[in-house]
Amino acid sequence: MGRSPCCEKDGLKKGPWTPEEDQKLLAYIEQHGHGCWRSLPAKAGLQRCGKSCRLRWTNYLRPDIKRGKFSLQEEQTIIQLHALLGNRWSAIATHLPKRTDNEIKNYWNTHLKxxxxxxGIDPVTHKPRSDALGAAAGGAAGAQHAKAAAHLSHTAQWESARLEAEARLAREAKLRAVAASVSAPHLRPPAAAHGLDSPTSTLSFSESAALASVLEAHGAAAAAARAAMQPMQAYEEACKQQQQQQQQWGDVDAAADAGFAGEGFTGLLLDGSLSQDLRPAARDEEADAGLQETEEEKNYWNSILNLVNSSSASALPTSVVVPAPEAYSRVPEF
DNA sequence: AAAGAGATCAACCGCTTGTGT
DNA sequence: CACACAAGCGGTTGATCTCTT
Structure with missing residues (x-):
């Protein structure tokens, strides 16, 4: 497969963008749309490659980008999704409205990691360090083992999520049959109706029990999918704890909070409250001041720790075939 | 006030994937 | 089926900013 020449052409500018360049790019896209990125620079009068223009637009100039500090909820979402998806930044970004994959990646690497x-949590495996220390003691082989274990964990969880989605389809079919005779206004529409395509956002926790019964039809797969739900449930508990703490802080938007804890993880992902920075200013300062741990801080991170531990505990049954890693290189559409 | 260290983040690089022919 | 091209993606780099001494 041939590589595109991109920036190899002579005369094309590289490096930081100037305000004039930004203006040209913005003006052109506002008027014509981006169309073909490769031909855009010439049309817009820019001495840049199309790739550079696309990156500048998607990571910086796009009007629907939120910049600035990440909220507490956004942090939690990133950690949870990273535990589930690994370094699939674009997939994680789909659950954080107005945040770019590049920004999330940077935030992970510079803060959360x-x-x-x-x-004491290994940011790669999301397991307590004791495992990682063992790996370190084993030298390069140990490190490789840890990496492989992390990958297996991610892929196993991914497969679980896929099974979960499969079960959801079965459940929806069942519900449709029921809906034919009984109106069911309490039922939430499928996640797809919200424009989400991730398997991780297809169920609320309250639906878990109902789903479990449907999953029985899937035999061994049911156990895997139930295991996949455990970290989500743990996450909801962590969220509820966090909600209590935020109420103590006293400046939390009540409506957003109600949606946060009440709707569970799915609600969190769908909830517009993600776009608001709910974290009290005092917490920001503490975090910036070098992690001086208050009680709230400890509780918050203990919640995360519990969550991670729960995730680690959700092992995949050996009866479930884990597909080759290559199968996960793109987020599938369910 | 100055220098060095560390943190941050925009941008680049190169590989992979999707799509059209 | 094979190939070429465009776009997407994740890893990495390096300039700049901020903090510490």
Whole structure:
């Protein structure tokens, strides 16, 4: 497969964008749309490659981008989704409205990864450090084992999520049959109706029990899917704890909070409250001041720790075939 | 006030995937 | 089926900013 020449052409500018360049790009896209990125620079009068223009647009100029500090909920979402999806930043970004994959990736690498490490959690495996230390003692082979274990964990969880979605389809078919005779206004529409395509956002926790019964029809797969739900349930508990803490802080938007705890993880992902920074200013300062741990801080991170532990406990039954890693290189549409 | 260290993040690089022919 | 091209993606780099001494 041939590589595109991209920036190899002579005369094309590289490096930071100037305000004039931004203006040109913005003006052109506002008027014509981006169309073909490769031909865009010439049309817009820019001495840049199309790739550079696309990156500048998607990561910086796009009007629907939220910049600035990540909220507490956004942090939690990133950690949870990273435990589930690994370094699939674009997939994680689909659950964080107005945040770019690049921004999430940077935030993970510069903030969250370090915090987890400081807590004794391996940011790669999302397991307590004791495992990682063992791996370190084993030298390169040990490190490789840890990496492989992390990958297996992610892929296993991914497969679980797939099974979960499969079960959801079965459940929806069942519900449709029921709906034919009984109106069911309490039932939430499928996640797809909200424009989400991730398997991780297809169920609320309250639906878990109902789903479990449907899953019985899937035999061994049922256990895997139930296991996949455990971290989500643990996450909801962590969220509820966090909600209590935020109420103590006193400046939390009540409506957003109600949606947060009441709707569970799915609600969190669907909830517009993600776009608001609910974290009290005092917490920001503490975090910025070098992680001086208050009680709230400890509780918050203990919640995360519990969550991670629960995730680690959700092992995949050996009867479930884990597909080759290549199968996960793109997020499938369910 | 100055220098060095560390943190941050925009941008680049190169590989992979999707799509059209 | 094979190939070429466009776009997407994740890892990495390096300039800049902030903090510490």
């Amino acid at each position: 370090k915090r987890l490490a400081k807590m």
